[in-house]
Amino acid sequence: MYSDDDPYLDRLRQTALAFPESAEVEAWGRPTFRAGKKIFAVFEGNDEHPYAVIVKPDPSDRDALLDDPRFYIPAYYGPSGWLALDFTAAEVDWDEVRELLDASYRQVALKRMLKQLDQTG
Numbered sequence: 001m002y003s004d005d006d007p008y009l010d011r012l013r014q015t016a017l018a019f020p021e022s023a024e025v026e027a028w029g030r031p032t033f034r035a036g037k038k039i040f041a042v043f044e045g046n047d048e049h050p051y052a053v054i055v056k057p058d059p060s061d062r063d064a065l066l067d068d069p070r071f072y073i074p075a076y077y078g079p080s081g082w083l084a085l086d087f088t089a090a091e092v093d094w095d096e097v098r099e100l101l102d103a104s105y106r107q108v109a110l111k112r113m114l115k116q117l118d119q120t121g
Helices: 010-014 062-066 093-110 112-119
Strands: 022-027 030-035 038-044 050-056 082-085
Touching: 010 022, 010 030, 010 038, 010 093, 030 093, 038 093, 050 093, 062 082, 093 112
Parallel strands: none
Antiparallel strands: 022 030, 030 038, 038 050, 050 082
């Protein structure tokens, strides 16, 4: 369902794996990024959106993100509040991607991971 040479995947890996104790685990045929055992991001691809990242944004930001055409509600994850950012909809702002990953990571990471994240900036 994905290839290691997919566009965007290498940069997403670098960004996601920079978080404390994060790891990449293949699940359901795609790369997932985890804080401990809990998923905070998924690299996604489908016919309509070939390259995207699924994250769980801060609930207070969700409605504003849905007003942006680059975001969509992904199958299976959407009912739990997750959103996907279509990497092919516009030029990717990797600072924005890091902020989205940060918000998603903070919802699942353990306190010691958050402390380490806040200490490293």
